[in-house]
Amino acid sequence: GQSLEQPSEVTAVEGAIVQINCTYQTSGFYGLSWYQQHDGGAPTFLSYNALDGLEETGRFSSFLSRSDSYGYLLLQELQMKDSASYFCAVHPGSARQLTFGSGTQLTVLP
């Protein structure tokens, strides 16, 4: 089976840096994705890691350690609009279904 664990809530202030961790246990692993979802909205793709290391996309970075079954999403220079739920999701195989964590609710305070 598959299971992913991530914190349920994180709070930070505008301009700060926040890290959202994700640990996973899966029967197959092809990569780890991160999605952002605002209340009532669709999940929006943020980043994808298939290999160990750091991927940077603007203010967002994502890290993967396959040997530790661990990844994180790093958000820098937080803005109010970053308040949303963030999900890590495992790809058990190429072009296959995503298995999502329960999500981390990020609240950015002024």
Place this chain on the structure above:
Amino acid sequence: DAGVTQSPTHLIKTRGQQVTLRCSPKSGHDTVSWYQQALGQGPQFIFQYYEEEERQRGNFPDRFSGHQFPNYSSELNVNALLLGDSALYLCASSFARGGEQYFGPGTRLTVT
């Protein structure tokens, strides 16, 4: 270039009824996946369609069925609705060879 579209946006049904949800994938995409998202939870995979056939299925009962049309659009059908089927139903499209999945805005289904 239109993204993934879904219809309807909201739906209210009674227990025991049947419902059909629709999805049009992002232009160029040939694979459609359906997910169920309960309040406060992550999306749960229902099934995936490619070349008009169900390619993979998650842990959902046979009451959940689907279809993909030659133009790659897809339908999700749920029979004998239960209160527990109340959720946001998300459609995601992608290329069969892999890559990022693009999600639609979802259909909010309420079963009373």
